[in-house]
Amino acid sequence: MSQLAIILARVGQAIPTLLGIVVVTFLLTRALPGDPAAYFAGASATPESIAEIRAKLGLDRSLPRQFATYLKDLAAGDLGQSISTGQPVAAELLKRLPASLELTLTALLLSVAIAIPLGVLAAVYQDSWIDQLCRFVVTAGVSLPTFFTGLLLVYVFYFLLGIAPAPLGRLDILHVPPPQITGFLILDGLLARQWAVAWSAARQLALPSITLALFTLAPLARMTRAAMLQALASEYLRTARAAGLSRGRVLMVYAFRNALLPVITTLGMVFSFSLGANVLVEKVFAWPGIGSFALEALVVSDYAAVQGFVLSMAVLFVLLNLTVDIVYTLVDPRVKIDG
Amino acid sequence: MNRRELLKSAGALAIGSSMLPFLKSTALAAGNDTAVVLIGNTINSLDIHRPGTNRPSYQVAVNVYDRLVTFGTKKLPDGSLAYDYDTVKPELAESWVIAPDRKSITFKIKANATFWDGSPVTAHDAKWSFERALALGGFPKVQMGAGGFVDPKQFVVVDDRTLRIDLKKPSKLSLPDLGVPVAVIINSKLARSKATASDPWATDYLHRTPAGSGAFKVERWDAGQQLVYVRNDKWVGGPLPGVQRVIIREVPSQATRRALIERGDVHLSFQIPNKDAQELAAKKTIKVTGSPIDNCLYVACLNYNFEPFKDQRVRQAIAWAIPYEQIFKQAAYGRGVPMWGAKAEKPATAVWPQPFPYTTDLEKARALLGETPYKDGFAVPLSFDLGVADWAEPAALLIQESLGKVGVKVTLDKVPGANWRTVALVEKKLPFLLENFGGWLNTPCYYFYWAYLKGNLFNASNYDDPEVKKLVDETLHMEKSDPAYEPRIRRMIQKAFEDVPRIPLWQPTLESAMSPTLQGYEFWFHRQIDARPFRIGQNGNG
Numbered sequence: 001m002s003q004l005a006i007i008l009a010r011v012g013q014a015i016p017t018l019l020g021i022v023v024v025t026f027l028l029t030r031a032l033p034g035d036p037a038a039y040f041a042g043a044s045a046t047p048e049s050i051a052e053i054r055a056k057l058g059l060d061r062s063l064p065r066q067f068a069t070y071l072k073d074l075a076a077g078d079l080g081q082s083i084s085t086g087q088p089v090a091a092e093l094l095k096r097l098p099a100s101l102e103l104t105l106t107a108l109l110l111s112v113a114i115a116i117p118l119g120v121l122a123a124v125y126q127d128s129w130i131d132q133l134c135r136f137v138v139t140a141g142v143s144l145p146t147f148f149t150g151l152l153l154v155y156v157f158y159f160l161l162g163i164a165p166a167p168l169g170r171l172d173i174l175h176v177p178p179p180q181i182t183g184f185l186i187l188d189g190l191l192a193r194q195w196a197v198a199w200s201a202a203r204q205l206a207l208p209s210i211t212l213a214l215f216t217l218a219p220l221a222r223m224t225r226a227a228m229l230q231a232l233a234s235e236y237l238r239t240a241r242a243a244g245l246s247r248g249r250v251l252m253v254y255a256f257r258n259a260l261l262p263v264i265t266t267l268g269m270v271f272s273f274s275l276g277a278n279v280l281v282e283k284v285f286a287w288p289g290i291g292s293f294a295l296e297a298l299v300v301s302d303y304a305a306v307q308g309f310v311l312s313m314a315v316l317f318v319l320l321n322l323t324v325d326i327v328y329t330l331v332d333p334r335v336k337i338d339g
Numbered sequence: 340m341n342r343r344e345l346l347k348s349a350g351a352l353a354i355g356s357s358m359l360p361f362l363k364s365t366a367l368a369a370g371n372d373t374a375v376v377l378i379g380n381t382i383n384s385l386d387i388h389r390p391g392t393n394r395p396s397y398q399v400a401v402n403v404y405d406r407l408v409t410f411g412t413k414k415l416p417d418g419s420l421a422y423d424y425d426t427v428k429p430e431l432a433e434s435w436v437i438a439p440d441r442k443s444i445t446f447k448i449k450a451n452a453t454f455w456d457g458s459p460v461t462a463h464d465a466k467w468s469f470e471r472a473l474a475l476g477g478f479p480k481v482q483m484g485a486g487g488f489v490d491p492k493q494f495v496v497v498d499d500r501t502l503r504i505d506l507k508k509p510s511k512l513s514l515p516d517l518g519v520p521v522a523v524i525i526n527s528k529l530a531r532s533k534a535t536a537s538d539p540w541a542t543d544y545l546h547r548t549p550a551g552s553g554a555f556k557v558e559r560w561d562a563g564q565q566l567v568y569v570r571n572d573k574w575v576g577g578p579l580p581g582v583q584r585v586i587i588r589e590v591p592s593q594a595t596r597r598a599l600i601e602r603g604d605v606h607l608s609f610q611i612p613n614k615d616a617q618e619l620a621a622k623k624t625i626k627v628t629g630s631p632i633d634n635c636l637y638v639a640c641l642n643y644n645f646e647p648f649k650d651q652r653v654r655q656a657i658a659w660a661i662p663y664e665q666i667f668k669q670a671a672y673g674r675g676v677p678m679w680g681a682k683a684e685k686p687a688t689a690v691w692p693q694p695f696p697y698t699t700d701l702e703k704a705r706a707l708l709g710e711t712p713y714k715d716g717f718a719v720p721l722s723f724d725l726g727v728a729d730w731a732e733p734a735a736l737l738i739q740e741s742l743g744k745v746g747v748k749v750t751l752d753k754v755p756g757a758n759w760r761t762v763a764l765v766e767k768k769l770p771f772l773l774e775n776f777g778g779w780l781n782t783p784c785y786y787f788y789w790a791y792l793k794g795n796l797f798n799a800s801n802y803d804d805p806e807v808k809k810l811v812d813e814t815l816h817m818e819k820s821d822p823a824y825e826p827r828i829r830r831m832i833q834k835a836f837e838d839v840p841r842i843p844l845w846q847p848t849l850e851s852a853m854s855p856t857l858q859g860y861e862f863w864f865h866r867q868i869d870a871r872p873f874r875i876g877q878n879g880n881g
Contacts, residue, residue: 052476083391286590
């Protein structure tokens with residue numbers, strides 16, 4: 001089967017999963033305790049005004065009918081209106097997803113750039129000082145909660161030293177966002193040739209992405225080290241050494257390439273959970289990402305927003321898994337994805 | 340300078356500033372005509388009438404729209420400023436006349452009042468806006484109803500500049516109710532041109548695009564991030580704001596907000612926790628204002644549905660066993676107004692709220708319980724809303740400990756915010772709970788109406804007393820100057836003392852931290868930012 005056909009088949013396989021997710025999130029949101037109508041009717045609401053709001057939100061109809069309406073809207077590409085933010089859910093996600101992606105991708109690049117060399121070196125020079133350093137970083141990264149690291153960085157670099165800009169979201173107060181092309185402010189700033197804006201966005205991004213990188217670094221470094229150790233102890237490596245291949249070639253081509261598979265798997269996992277789990281970083285740095293959006297929607301039982309969030313995350317996960325699988329085949333030709 | 344040029348120069352300034360890693364203050368860089376304000380919640384709509392619009396969004400109605408009337412300003416004993424409920428002042432109305440039978444009020448609208456698009460403000464706009472508040476239902480309708488406005492026919496356009504409001508019965512609440520955020524006046528010609536058959540009140544349009552006559556226009560709104568106000572230089576509702584631009588930034592993390600105000604990068608951090616207020620007040624570089632919230636009490640409610648609490652002696656015993664001082668120190672951080680320890684058992688004045696005649700006296704509590712079938716104690720869950728856990732949790736823990744000493748075993752029950760209204764206020768089935776109702780209209784009878792009448796929302800205790808009901812019915816619309824008013828209120832308060840369905844813990848304050856250069860900060864009953872009197876000076880106080 002051609003590569004394209006395989007990809008299409010995989011996307012096809014995702015459809016039942018997505019349908020399942022649509023049903024489950026719909027039912028789960030309805031099963032949440034709490035009554036959005038009473039909540040949004042606000043203080044000093046009377047039973048009549050709560051009923052009016054319920055009718056406006058369409059919550060007075062039977063569940064099957066609500067579900068039918070939801071499906072109909074979904075088929076038309078309409079994720080509904082978020083009552084808590086007052087915006088269409090699709091627009092809200094489109095606006096917030098780039099913010100989360102920009103943060104997560106930068107953090108991942110940063111942590112890959114540090115974790116992989118660190119893990120490789122720690123494995124090669126086992127029990128040396130660099131191995132101890134790796135152990136320390138991994139333990140610290142796992143045990144320090146992100147909001148703590150975030151606040152600590154804010155305290156030191158913004159509050160005490162004044163090097164970092166005010167933790168006020170994606171742009172300094174003085175700047176106006178550039179026209180949206182990619183949604184990534186640094187890129188958009190560069191594309192629009194607004195250097196000051198791009199620079200400001202990069203400065204704002206520094207602390208939150210370091211915070212998140214410290215957190216994602218740990219599993220990556222650990223996995224790299226473990227996989228490298230395994231590869232270094234393998235027979236094919238002994239053979240390679242015996243054959244008199246250069247040390248660099250043995251390490252990079254034979255050991256590292258073989259150790260890369262589990263690292264990529266971990267990378268995929270870390271990426272997916274940090275996208276949802278960086279709520280705390282978002283809160284500390286007033287970062288307008290999807291994590292805090294989803295959390296707030298959940299707290300106030302904002303059905304449309306929760307459903308839209310879960311659905312878009314599901315789509316993202318399907319795409320991510322597919323990407324990881326395709327990268328596998330590139331790294332290791334023995335791996336085949338089944339159609 | 341037009342907006343494009345301004346942005347350009349702001350950009351140029353920013354290039355300069357970003358090259359200086361040690362640039363001290365963003366607020367400083369923003370200049371003397373821009374105020375930067377932090378809030379912790381999200382503004383979710385620019386239209387206060389829309390169903391689902393949350394509390395923090397009410398500030399848009401305050402700053403961007405005008406009402407017919409507004410309230411005056413008074414200086415509190417600590418030197419801070421607050422609105423003055425007893426002085427009703429013109430905003431869009433130039434004058435008004437109350438009919439001799441007090442059954443109608445006729446407003447004359449200022450001749451030079453215009454909306455931002457230049458069209459004059461007319462009585463038609465006022466009528467349309469009030470009808471809209473009624474038609475869209477929910478909270479706006481309830482709040483309009485509090486002033487006696489329930490029927491669109493009550494709003495009569497006499498001529499373009501004259502609006503008569505007919506009242507079903509005379510009420511002292513009618514005029515002040517036209518000064519609350521909900522009673523805004525919208526540019527009806529503009530709004531109607533954006534209305535559709537399925538959306539006759541233009542909620543989709545006004546949700547994102549305000550159309551008013553107020554002191555500020557909305558320059559940009561990035562939902563979930565920031566709101567930027569820019570001054571309307573043609574405003575006739577009052578003295579022009581002292582700042583050209585106000586930037587409202589949403590920063591959810593309380594620790595981050597504190598770092599920003601302490602660094603001096605913002606002018607105002609609105610609504611800070613009492614703990615921060617206590618600590619920041621000790622610093623010289625920051626001004627902290629704690630304004631007592633009128634007509635609001637943090638209380639412990641005893642539900643009459645719960646068998647032991649049907650007994651007045653048990654309720655009083657609980658009131659004697661509450662550790663008031665400790666709660667005030669550890670839950671309120673000493674910021675608030677004590678509401679316990681009155682010397683006399685009968686209220687001497689009709690002031691509300693006023694301290695109740697209880698202190699912490701475990702002996703008295705034990706003695707009272709001893710007279711009842713519950714002398715061996717009983718168990719009861721104490722519930723609170725997780726959304727207000729910052730004060731409710733320490734208070735609940737202290738109550739738990741203290742009641743344990745008189746044999747009442749308290750377990751704590753934390754209820755998530757979305758459920759709270761339903762279980763506590765709508766179903767009213769929690770036996771023992773912490774509650775924080777405050778009335779916008781500042782009269783005792785208004786508080787009693789919501790919190791002490793059977794069936795009304797904030798009466799989470801299911802308190803039902805024919806005498807209190809009669810007193811509230813008589814006083815709710817009666818003028819305060821009526822000689823019959825004060826004795827009735829005193830009697831009402833005395834009933835609250837004796838029956839204690841609600842045990843006040845303290846009267847809360849609204850705490851804000853600001854840079855000493857920010858002036859004109861005022862406390863309002865709606866507990867939102869009124870940026871209109873803001874000024875940024877070099878120094879000075881309040």
